[in-house]
Amino acid sequence: MTKIFEEPLYPYERSPDQDAPHAIRHPVVVIGAGPVGLAAAIDLAQQDVPVVVLDENDKVSFGSRAICFAKRPLEILDRLGCGQPMVDKGVKWEVGKVFFGDRQVYEFNLLPEEGHERPAFINLQQYYFEKYLVDRVRELQAAGKPVEIRGGSRVLDVSDKGDHVALKVDTPEGAYDLQAEWLIACDGAGSPTRAMLGLDFVGRVFEDNFLIADVVMEADFPTERWFWFDPPFNRGQSALLHKQPDGVWRIDLQLGWAIDKEREKKPENVIPRLKAMLGEEVEFELEWVSIYTFQCRRMEKFRHGRVIFAGDSAHQVSPFGARGANSGVQDTDNLAWKLKLVIDGNVPETLLDSYDIERIHGADENILNSSRSTDFITPKSDMSRLLRDAVLDLSEHHAFARPLVNSGRLSVPCTYDGSPLNSVDSLPGAPERTRPGAPCPDAPIGDGYLLRRLGDAFTILAINRDGPSELIEDGVCARLVKVPADDALVERYLGTASGAVYLIRPDQHVAGRWEQYDENAMRAAIQRATGREDRV
Template identity: 40%
Template sequence: MSNNNSNYTNPAYSNGYEFSGGAGYELPTYPFVTPPELLGAPPTTYPVVIVGGGMSGLTLAAGLAQLGVPAVMLDEDNTVGVKGASSRGICYTQKSLEVFDKLGIFERIKAKGVEWHIGRTFAGNDEVYNFNLRDRADFKLSSQPPFINIQQFYIEGYLVERIAQLGVVDMRWQSRVSACTSNGDSVNLQIDTPEGNYQLNAAYVVDCTGTGTPFHKWCNMPVSSIKRDDRWCIADVRFKVQPPTERHTWIEAPFNDNRAVWQHLMADEVWRIDYQMRPDDDPAYVSREDVLRERLAKQFGAQAECDIVWVGPYSYRSQLVERMNAERVFFMGDTAKVVSPFGARGGNTGISDADNLAWKIAAVHHNRAPAALLNSYHQERHEAASVNVQVTARTTRYLRPNDGAERLFRDATIALAKQHSFARALVNTGRMAEANPYTRSGCCTYNHPLVGRSVQNVAFTWCNGQAAHLNDLLRWASGNLLLLWFGDLSTTSAGKLQNTARVSGVHMVQVVGKVQQTSAVEAVHDATGALAAACGAQQWALIRPDSYLAATGQTANAQLIKAIATALALP
C-alpha cells in the first residue's frame, strides 16, 4: 500500500550538535531511489528490515548480505555519520576489527586508521598508570591489533560500499519509519520518503535507530535510564607538529582546572581531545573556537599551531532495555543500551550485537535452526550490555565522584598510585573493551572455562603452506558451525566424524601439528599449537560463526551431537 503524499522532513539533530563549530568533515551522500512499493509492486514480506544505517545497522546488513539473507535497510538520512557532527566513535577494539576482517573491510580500516596498544594515565604531572595491550594474553593471539583509531564515518562508508558490492541488501536512504505494528507472524512498518509514503512487511525488524528511537514506545519496551550531569567538550584538531602517538589520559589535568582530559590520534593526523567541563558550563560557550584555542594553548603551549576540524559539547546517560527484543522486533546498538564512552564500550558492543544476530537470523532463514535460536540473542547480548553499563558507570563515578566516600576513594587511589605500583590498577579511566563472555547462554555447553568466550583470529597454515587465520575457516563455513578436530584421526574415525558433521550441517576441519598426517578431507596445520590453545586444548572444539566457542570435548560421542543441537537450539 502506498500514497504520493509525503510526510518526510529532513532529520533534526540534537545532543549539542547544534552548537558545533570547526571546518567539519566531508561526508559521502547517497541518492534516494524510488522503492518498488511506490512503483506499484505487489506487497511482499521481506525476511529482515533493518531500521537505521549507523554502525550496528550497517554491520548487520553486511553480515546478512555475506550470509545470503535478503534484507532492506532504511535510513532517514542520505549519508553516514551525522551531518555537521564530529568524528563520533573513534576507538575500535580487536573483536570489532576481527568482525570487520570477516566482512572484508579490515584492510581498508588498517590502511586508514592508527594502530595503538600503549596507554598512559596522568594525575597532575605524574604518570600513575600505563599499559601495553600486546603483553596481555587476551589480545596477543589475534591477527588484528588491540585497537585502531579511525573516525566512525569512514567505517560506515566502507560498510556501505561492501554491502553494495555483495548486492543482497536493498539500502534505502531518506526513508523514515513513522509507525510500527505487529500481527504475530510479521511486522508492518509505515515508511515516509520524499516521494510519498508506503507500507513494508517483514518477518523480523531490527531497530538500530539509536537513543531517541520510537520503537521503545511502539513495542511497549521498558527502559531503565540514568541521566548524568557530566559535561565534555570534544575537539578534533590537526596540529602542525604532532604530539607523541600514544593514548594519554589525565584524571586531574593542570591545564583543564584539574578536570579530566583524553588525547587520541586518529586518521588523517587528526587528534581527538576530550575536555571534561563543569556541569553548569554553557554548551554554546565551550564550543566556541576561541575558547577551545585557549584550552589548547594551556595544554600544548601558545606556540602550538593547529587547525580545528570540529568542536562541540557532549553529555551522556546510561540506558538499558529490559529485553533485547519484543517478539519479532530486535534492539541493537544504542537502541538497546547507552553507555558513557569510557573504555570504548559503546559502538564496539553494537558491532558485536550485529555479529551475534546476523548468523542466527541466517541459520533460521536457511532452515538450519528453529526460530528458538533467536532467543539466545537476548540471553547473550543483554548480559553483555548489562556488564558494560555497570563497568562504565563505575568509571563515570570515578571521574565525576560525588562528595564523600567516592571523592575520598578517588583521592586515596591517586595518592597511592603515585608512590606504589599495586594501587595503579585502581586508577579507573575506563576499562578497555574486549569481547564479552557469555556465562548463561542456552546455546553453550559449559564444560570448559573458555566456552562462551570469543576465540581470537589465530593464525595457522593451509596444507600447502600458505598462511591463514580462523576467519578464513569461518568464511568457508558460510554461517554454519565450525567443528575443529585436533590431532590424529584414523581414516575410519574421520569418515564417521565427517558424516556426523554433514548430517548436522556442520563444517569439520582436522587440525594437525607440523609433522602429523591428515585423515580428513579438510585439514590445516597448527604448528605452534596457538589455535588449539585458543580453543581450550581439548580433542575437539565447536566454534560459532561469530567466533564464540560453543563447546569443547575429548571424544566424538553423544556429547558432541548434543553440543551441536544445543548451539543451534534444536529440540
C-alpha cells in the same frame, strides 16, 4: 578536497515498492545505516538473506564520533569482508599514559600476546568505518547478493502484526507502506523505533558533561592514549587525548553538570580551552564539536516479537572504554546467524531468545565496567574524590595501586557464561579462556590464522584429533577444520590435554569441547547451540 562526510553515498532513489499496489514484504528490514545497521545487513546478505536498510540520511555520520575499535570487532569485520581497510587506515596503538595534575603517574601496554592477526586497538573516525561498510555493501551488490540501502527514507510508523512488521516510510516523493518478516532497529540512542513501540531504557544518567573536540593539527604527540586527572589546564576535571588518521586528534574535556551546552559548543568558548591544553603557539582547526552526558542504560529486553534492537538503540554506555560501537558490532555478530537459521526454517523462533539472554549479559557487563569508570573519573563526593586521588598518588610509585586506577577499562569481548546454548565442558585441564560461551582467541595456523579458517559457519575444530569432513544435524551443517597443536594452540585451547575437539558457533564463540570426537555428543551440542534443547 570534499570531506568524506559531505558526500552522498546512498542518495534517495525511487523504489519499485513505492509503485506496488500493496505493501511489499521483505525477509529483513534494518532501520539505520550506521555501523551497527550496516554490519547486520552485510552479515545477512553474505548468507543470502535479502535485507533492506532504511535511513533518512544519505551519507556517513558527521564528525568522527566512535573512534576506538578493539581487536574482537576487527576480527568480526574480517569475517564481514571489510576489516583490512579499517586496519590499513586506522592508527594502531597499545600504550596508554595516566597523568595526575602536571605529572605522569604511570603507563600501561595493551599489546596482546604474539600470534594474533589484529592489533589490540585502532583509532579511526566513524565516517571512515561507515564508508568501508558501504563499500562492502556495493561489493556484495555487484556479486549479486540481496542487499539494498535506501537513503532519504524515514520510518514514520512501526507496528508488529504477529507474523510480520508493518512500516510506513516517508521519502522526498511521499510515504509508502512496507512490510518485514523481521525488523532490526539500529537507529541509535534516540531510537524513533523504540519510541514508536512505547519502549524505554532503564539505568542511570550521570550528572556530568564532556566536551568532544576533533581537532586538525600538526603535532608531535606520540600515538598513545593520554588521560589526565585534575590537569592544570582543566582543574578539578579530567581530559583525554587520542590520535586519529589525517592529522585529526580527539580531545575530551570534562565540563561538569551545570553548564549551558549550546554556549559551551561555540568556537569562541571551545578554542580558549584547547589553547590552555595545547599551548598558545599550537595551530589547529576545529573539525567537529559536541557535548555528551554520561548514560549507562539499556532496554529491559532487546527482542520484542519480530522487532529486534541492536547497538545504541538497545543499550548506552559512557564513552570511556570504547564500548559503544564495539558492543554494537558484537550484537549483530550474535544475531545474524541465528536469524538466518530461523528464516530458513531450520530452528524454532525461540533461538532468538538467546540473543536477548547473551547480549543483555554483554550489555550488563559493559554497563558495570562503564559505570565504575565513570564513578572513578567523576567522583561525586569529597570522600570519593579523596580516595580516588590517594589511589592516583600511590600509583606513581607502587604497582599494586595501578590496577585500581580506572580511566576507562577498555573493551574486551563478552563470554556468554550460563548461556542455554552452551554444552557441558568435557575437556579436563583445558584453559578457562576457551570455555563454552567464550570467543575464540586467534592463533597462527601455518602461514595464516585460525579465525580466518573458522569463517562464519558451525565448525568442528579438531586439534591433534580426527573428525568427519562435515556433520549435518537437522539441516545444520558443521564442517571440519583439522589442525596440529603448536605452542599457541596448546596454551589457548588445550592446556594439559594432548588434543581436543571443539564445536564453534558461526559467531566464533565456543559451543562445547571434548577430549575426543564423539558423534552423539557433537549432534547433541549442535541441537543445543541452535536452540533445540528439547531434542537433546
